[in-house]
Amino acid sequence: MSKTAIYAKYIYYDGKIVEDSYLLINDEKVEKVVKEIPENQKYDYKIIERSNSAIFPGFINTHTHLPMVYFRGLADDLPLMEWLQKYIWPAENRWLSDEFVYDATLLAACELIKSGTICANDMYFYSDSIAQALINAGVKGVLGAGVLDFPTKFAKNPDEYLDKAKLLIEKYRDNDLINIAICPHAPYTVSPENYKKCIAFAERYGLVIHTHLAETEWEVNEIYNKYGKTPLKLMDEVGMLDTKSIFAHMVHLTDEEIEVAGKKKVNISHCLESNFKLASGFARVKELLDKGANVSIGTDGAASNNDLDILVEASVVTKFHKAYSGDATALDAKTALDMLTINAAKGLYLENTGQIKEGNFADFIIVNLDKVHLQPLYNPVSQLIYAAKSSDITDVFINGKHIMENRKILTIDEEEVLDKAKYWGKKISGVK
């Protein structure tokens, strides 16, 4: 058993700021917050002093495609279909392999850690290699086992995709960092029957289903032309709103769909910067929150964002939706922090996660407040969301394990990861 006590200026404990206190960690769990450690217990704890810092819960990125970090900046400022067809798909076809995905995910894991992210909800191929990289980095992942109507080199049909998922589930059943999700890609690539198959499968194993929905106008038209209804209505009919599920994007919704999403407390991963950059449109997040939907934040892949920095994403989310809703009081700093933490944990059905409180997993970050853009400081939560940068995060703990200390990642060799990135970058440049 290892016990750690961290002294900080501010600790965001159970949703409130506590000042000048110690956060006590017992192995992988949070014990409590105290003003003083009793004299007779002082030697039980490894004491870490961060008196000019604030401790916040670690962030959770609820929609991403981690290995795409190797394609960041390969093609920018292009329409979606040209971007996909001329650059991303050919590059994926040419390069994807277990080795590529493992190496790329290690790079992504470094970026996650350095921006305070303790868990990512991923959707990609070669999830076994993604899991291995995240485990080595010490970062939590909810990893999607993909399902499509059509055959790929991974499987011939939906049953085979789900058989592959079974292998992942068995392999990572007892792993305390990895959860498996089922990922039917989107309603334009997966039929209603196959969504139903995914639901039956996921419910048998108690898994979350993670899918893209209502990202573009094109998609909405496509689904309407095919099924005579909107994407969310279709999802409701197949049962996706009555099972453990999370929907990425949800940009193009009617008033009625927003009502339904609220009433059914639908879990949404809002990917604002990706929706900006690919010109997909603007999700109506204030209305969704007001109606009762559970909205968290995703960066989407680094090829369309172009980073995995969820803190800057949250800052843009809260600022943008004030103007978009015409209400400067909308999406305040605390709401943004909730979106990054408890809403995200809830959306991914992660227990004892998303808040620093007794019995929860000790997943937290330490933010150095001695920065010229963080002083004077009147409100720690405002300062975190509106002014702090990921580079102010000095330390990251995941399941009580010290993953980054004073900006140095302790679990993996960052230089080696950078060298690998450059090596792959040279190879990939050839196909441009």
Next chain:
Amino acid sequence: MSKTAIYAKYIYYDGKIVEDSYLLINDEKVEKVVKEIPENQKYDYKIIERSNSAIFPGFINTHTHLPMVYFRGLADDLPLMEWLQKYIWPAENRWLSDEFVYDATLLAACELIKSGTICANDMYFYSDSIAQALINAGVKGVLGAGVLDFPTKFAKNPDEYLDKAKLLIEKYRDNDLINIAICPHAPYTVSPENYKKCIAFAERYGLVIHTHLAETEWEVNEIYNKYGKTPLKLMDEVGMLDTKSIFAHMVHLTDEEIEVAGKKKVNISHCLESNFKLASGFARVKELLDKGANVSIGTDGAASNNDLDILVEASVVTKFHKAYSGDATALDAKTALDMLTINAAKGLYLENTGQIKEGNFADFIIVNLDKVHLQPLYNPVSQLIYAAKSSDITDVFINGKHIMENRKILTIDEEEVLDKAKYWGKKISGVK
């Protein structure tokens, strides 16, 4: 005479990327870029090695209120008028002084330097103290001498405001970092007659006029009710579009006004994050650029943004306007870089500024590319705008002077500046 040669992987020289070269600096000016320094000249140069870095022109922030960094986070998530009337104005009335403004501007200068900004176009009070702080920090400023219809503690009437401006102009005439601008606040606080007075005065001294315009719907209605015309039309009639001028915000414009702004190549400072956060609305930047307006970027004050980080602002600007215009090819990375540099220099009528090229002032930044979010790297300009963070900027040169080296500011004592910020913060907290 001091000569410096900086070796870098990429140099953005005269609008193009040059690889594996030396940038030669002669005193305060750029000399040229060379692949090799001739053997017989090697000892003339101080050689700086940054082989894993890229050199870009330094950024120019075209609308801000620097001393407001001391009010950052004092009041967030509030409607504009409540924010102003309950928090910002009382705090300003209570605390503003030459000492406050000097100390606050030093803090702001640190933030400018650390985010690669070599020049700020400021509008505030106590400009003499702002000038002193910027000179000590080694940062360029275009400092606004304020003009209002009504009396304040600074002056009784517009003639007196302009008399104060005269003192600033004389004091800083030969200073190579400071320019003075005339700042009639906005058309709802300055009458058409007084705008004309400002124009006559500015033209006599060859100065730029910097004003707020069309920031909120309230303003547009106010001006329409008072003068029967839109703010830009009013500006056109008083002659503001036919003199050296730059307009901050320009959020609420009609189609006709956008035509006029384009035709007259109006200089605009786009303050997207401030417009987001105060729920002011969305400027139609793509159309303004397409029609011929000269758009640059401002952060506005840190109390409404909440930072002076113009790099992250540019990243949000380019991404947002793709979705807002419905065109993923709009405002590409190069356009964003132009907005941060040459457009800004042009908008402020700064000569030999905004680009790294022979004879220009040596105002540039060095970006460390050995970061997990910057490798692999396919396109340096894309990577700068879409993925780099201000914390990747290691070095800043202004007028050939080394202002920041490996993140350490060489001109002022950052720790002392932070201590001052905390001291003022404690005092200001009392009024909350």
